[in-house]
Amino acid sequence: MAAEEQSASIDPNRPMNILDALCPSRDVLVDLADKWVLLMLASLRESGVQRYSELQRSLGGxxxxxxxxxxxxxxxxxxxxxxxxxxxxxxxxxxxxTELGREIAEETRALCTWTEKRTATVYEARAAYDRR
Amino acid sequence: MAAEEQSASIDPNRPMNILDALCPSRDVLVDLADKWVLLMLASLRESGVQRYSELQRSLGGxxxxxxxxxxxxxxxxxxxxxxxxxxxxxxxxxxxxTELGREIAEETRALCTWTEKRTATVYEARAAYDRR
DNA sequence: CGCGAGTCGTCTCCAGAGGAGACCATACCT
DNA sequence: AGGTATGGTCTCCTCTGGAGACGACTCGCG
Structure with missing residues (x-):
């Protein structure tokens, strides 16, 4: 274990702020802000329950x-x-x-559907950027 | 550029599916599913416009x-x-x-507020897990 | 009966990504 | 003149992520 800059313990008086590197909420965000996590939440949200090998086939790659x-x-x-x-x-x-997992999976749904809906637009932006 | 498994070009007939490793939308999700990206979207959403050094101070760490x-x-x-x-x-x-950026920043807002709200619960779950 | 396939992982190896910190040109303040 | 700020880039060095081997077990097939 490194003596890295560790988030402080939770203080009910100080409001949570993700932008603060030392806030405990930053620590939780780091777990969530991950490709595989978002995909896993999406897959489990859709299918309800899955076994190990099913998940592997589900989360392509x-x-x-x-x-x-x-x-x-x-x-x-x-x-x-x-x-x-x-x-x-x-x-x-x-x-x-879990119940908590279903909560966050519901919140991240918008991120996934937006991505699928706007992929073409992003691709065009990339092409335009690369042309310059 | 590696000859890695590259996402195919966009086919309007095939529906987007994030869980498919070869779908172009996966490529976009990879850009978004990142700690610094989510924080940057949050910061720019709140402040409107920021200069380089302001952003660095804003995104702690x-x-x-x-x-x-x-x-x-x-x-x-x-x-x-x-x-x-x-x-x-x-x-x-x-x-x-941009307008597109404001769209996605709006979608990711829920993720950030959920994280700040539920951090204490996640911390308890971690402590319980580590105790076993 | 032996063989391949499926399940649920762990372990090792290696390339690539991320963080720390130096460096740079410019200009302002004191 | 020296310290500070701005907007970056560049060079390390470490740590993470992906590929692939291995393992113990069981089932179905020929």
Missing amino acids: ISRKMLSQTLRTLERDGLVLRTVDVKMAPPLVLYEL | ISRKMLSQTLRTLERDGLVLRTVDVKMAPPLVLYEL
């Missing part, structure tokens, strides 16, 4: 390493619930959003 | 390198407008959101 890592981050943050059925072999592992 | 890099990405994507006043010395450089 994700490696097993990032799949495990992202799932554990979200599980630790209380956004994803992991359930193992030990009776099965190979074990059946299921992932689904 | 950002390095000049990432500031320049993020600004150029957003400018290329058509989300940020850069204006230079050459008459000034040292030159006055201003950054502001």
Whole structure:
């Protein structure tokens, strides 16, 4: 563990401010502001519950390493619930959003739909920029 | 430029799907799903227009390198407008959101406010996870 | 019965991204 | 003259992310 600049503990009197590098909320944002996290939230929001390998096929292009890592981050943050059925072999592992996870997945939905809707516009802007 | 798996050109017939690694929209999402991008959108949304050094002070903890890099990405994507006043010395450089940028900054607002509101809950979830 | 395939991961290796800090030209303030 | 500010770029160096191997187990197929 590095002696890096660590966010202070939560002080109910000081308002949360994402722009402040030392605010605890910055720490949470860092977890969320990630390609795989947003895609995972989207996939689990649509499908309800998925197993490990289903998620891998669903999130096109994700490696097993990032799949495990992202799932554990979200599980630790209380956004994803992991359930193992030990009776099965190979074990059946299921992932689904918690109530908190469903909340944030709802908030990030707009980001995804905007992206899909505006992709063509962004592509045109890029082409125009590159032409200069 | 690597011969990496590149997103295909835009086909109006095929619907956009962020979960597809080859869909052009994935490419746009990758630009947006970034800590500094979300913070920059938030800062410019609040302040309207800011100069380079103001932005650096506003986005707590950002390095000049990432500031320049993020600004150029957003400018290329058509989300940020850069204006230079050459008459000034040292030159006055201003950054502001374009119309497209204001659109996406509006969509990401919910993500930021949710984060600030739910930070305490996430911190509790992390503590509970780490205790096990 | 042996073989390939599927499940749910972990481990190692390597290239690339991100952060820290130096450097630069210019101009203003004291 | 020296310190400060502006808007960057450039060079390190570390850390992260992706590719791919490996593992233990079980099922279906021929």
